[in-house]
Amino acid sequence: MARGETLLPMSQNQTEPPAPGTRGNTLSTEFVALVRCPNCPDRPPLDYDAEGGTLTCTRCGRVYPVVDGLPDLRADETTDETPPAREDA
Numbered sequence: 001m002a003r004g005e006t007l008l009p010m011s012q013n014q015t016e017p018p019a020p021g022t023r024g025n026t027l028s029t030e031f032v033a034l035v036r037c038p039n040c041p042d043r044p045p046l047d048y049d050a051e052g053g054t055l056t057c058t059r060c061g062r063v064y065p066v067v068d069g070l071p072d073l074r075a076d077e078t079t080d081e082t083p084p085a086r087e088d089a
Helices: 029-034
Strands: 046-049 054-057 062-067
Touching: none
Parallel strands: none
Antiparallel strands: 046 054, 054 062
16 A cells, blocks of 8 residues: 555445455456566467466466466466477477
C-alpha cells in the first residue's frame, strides 16, 4: 500500500474477489498478447487456456500455471508438455 493510502470497505454493489483456487484465473486478451516465455531466448508468445488455467509456450511447450488470476512464470513451477525441438536434427 502506498504511503497515505487508505483501504476502504467494499461497497454493497461491488462483488467479492474470487476465492483462492477458483475461476479467478481469467487473463485479459491484452495481457496475453504481451506476455512471453521467459525460458526461451527469443521470447515467443504463450497460448492461453482459460479453462485449464495455463499459459503454454508456442516454442518449447513449457506450461505455466495461472493461479488466482496471476501467471506463475517461474521455471521451477512449470511442466514440459513436449520436449524442445532440436534445431540441429
